[in-house]
Amino acid sequence: MRLESLSLQDFRNYASISLNFNPGLNIFVGDNAQGKTNLLEAIYVLALSKSYRAQRDPELIRQGADQALVSGQIRRLASMELGFLLSHTERKRLLVNQKAATASRFVGNLNIVLFSPDSLQLVKGTPSDRRRFLDIQICQIDPVYRKTLLEYQRVVRQRNSLLKSAQESRAHLSQLVVWDRQLISLGTEVMLRRQAVVDKLQRYTRDIHRQISQELENLHLIYQPFFADPEKGDLELWDSPEELKSMFMLQLQQLRREELRRGYTLAGPQRDDLLFLINGMDLRKYGSQGQQRSAVLACILAELELMQGETGEYPVVLLDDVMSELDQKRRIQLLSLLNDKAQTIVTTTNLGSFTAEIVQRAAVFNIRQGRIL
Numbered sequence: 001m002r003l004e005s006l007s008l009q010d011f012r013n014y015a016s017i018s019l020n021f022n023p024g025l026n027i028f029v030g031d032n033a034q035g036k037t038n039l040l041e042a043i044y045v046l047a048l049s050k051s052y053r054a055q056r057d058p059e060l061i062r063q064g065a066d067q068a069l070v071s072g073q074i075r076r077l078a079s080m081e082l083g084f085l086l087s088h089t090e091r092k093r094l095l096v097n098q099k100a101a102t103a104s105r106f107v108g109n110l111n112i113v114l115f116s117p118d119s120l121q122l123v124k125g126t127p128s129d130r131r132r133f134l135d136i137q138i139c140q141i142d143p144v145y146r147k148t149l150l151e152y153q154r155v156v157r158q159r160n161s162l163l164k165s166a167q168e169s170r171a172h173l174s175q176l177v178v179w180d181r182q183l184i185s186l187g188t189e190v191m192l193r194r195q196a197v198v199d200k201l202q203r204y205t206r207d208i209h210r211q212i213s214q215e216l217e218n219l220h221l222i223y224q225p226f227f228a229d230p231e232k233g234d235l236e237l238w239d240s241p242e243e244l245k246s247m248f249m250l251q252l253q254q255l256r257r258e259e260l261r262r263g264y265t266l267a268g269p270q271r272d273d274l275l276f277l278i279n280g281m282d283l284r285k286y287g288s289q290g291q292q293r294s295a296v297l298a299c300i301l302a303e304l305e306l307m308q309g310e311t312g313e314y315p316v317v318l319l320d321d322v323m324s325e326l327d328q329k330r331r332i333q334l335l336s337l338l339n340d341k342a343q344t345i346v347t348t349t350n351l352g353s354f355t356a357e358i359v360q361r362a363a364v365f366n367i368r369q370g371r372i373l
């Protein structure tokens with residue numbers, strides 16, 4: 001899959017730009033605060049219908065402007081135009097071939113994998129970082145999962161407010177049964193899908209990591225459902241969806257008192273996590289920074305293979321300023337593993353992070369103050 005062109009109007013610090021991409025490697029060079037990340041954010045928005053770094057959509061609109069427009073031409077089997085229109089006064093509009101589309105129809109047309117300095121936090125960061133990493137992938141390849149997850153999150157919010165009001169009056173508790181049933185049924189679907197994806201992702205990650213570490217180390221990625229005890233390491237999962245349902249139900253019973261005391265939902269995949277083991281040891285606790293970085297790199301490259309396996313095409317790879325974060329060895333590994341597989345869009349403050357041979361085959365763009373020179 002390829003992104004052929006992109007145009008931005010009043011998006012972040014861009015007034016108006018249009019550009020065409022190279023099908024292979026694209027390098028955007030610029031000093032800090034010139035608009036490099038903004039450009040990748042615009043591409044991300046076309047893939048996922050929202051930003052990963054704006055608290056609220058209107059932040060994406062250029063200061064002083066009324067509306068922001070992002071549009072891009074993508075090429076899979078056929079060409080397709082995606083549009084994202086945001087204004088201060090009206091609802092966000094998503095467009096596929098210039099026709100209004102629901103988020104379910106919009107997300108999944110352009111598949112991306114984003115690797116930024118924040119990604120390096122995948123191993124060390126919070127469980128929520130790791131769930132997000134997983135959800136962003138699954139949502140792009142599975143519109144049903146995306147819907148189920150959103151619905152599930154809504155149920156958790158409603159159930160939380162019920163638990164809060166039950167602290168004042170127990171009369172509200174009678175409604176809990178209804179929410180429990182939905183929590184279990186949607187939550188189980190979310191977990192089954194996550195587990196199946198991690199199962200595939202883990203095989204790719206293991207193989208790629210063996211290559212990166214020159215066969216010296218064994219990386220194991222494990223899905224940790226919310227009820228898993230991380231101290232116990234590798235655990236038995238469920239044998240059937242029914243078994244998972246009854247495990248979920250049991251957890252809800254056991255946590256009921258605590259949930260009422262705290263006033264929010266404690267059971268469910270909003271508390272899932274991923275565990276990284278390196279030669280059987282918890283990478284988060286015992287790994288060196290270098291080992292953690294190699295693991296992240298392997299995971300990101302595994303994402304590519306996973307998406308290729310699920311959709312038949314490699315996603316577009318966005319690398320935001322990561323070259324300076326990686327040492328020379330990992331830099332070369334990354335670019336050579338990507339080479340010829342996926343269209344890659346890289347930002348950097350310094351072209352010197354690339355070898356002359358790499359620069360030669362890339363399209364190089366200079367960014368200054370929201371302009372492409």
Ligand SMILES: Nc1ncnc2c1ncn2[C@@H]1O[C@H](COP(=O)(O)OP(=O)(O)O)[C@@H](O)[C@H]1O
Nearest residue numbers: 012013032033034035036037038059061062063
């Ligand atoms: N809504 C907005 N309107 C105008 N400028 C913005 C907006 N949001 C961010 N910016 C500007 O964008 C610049 C940061 O761009 P960014 O892409 O993050 O830089 P970098 O090149 O370092 O990645 C800053 O100068 C910031 O003020």
Ligand SMILES: [Mg+2]
Nearest residue numbers: 036037038321
């Ligand atoms: Mg940046």
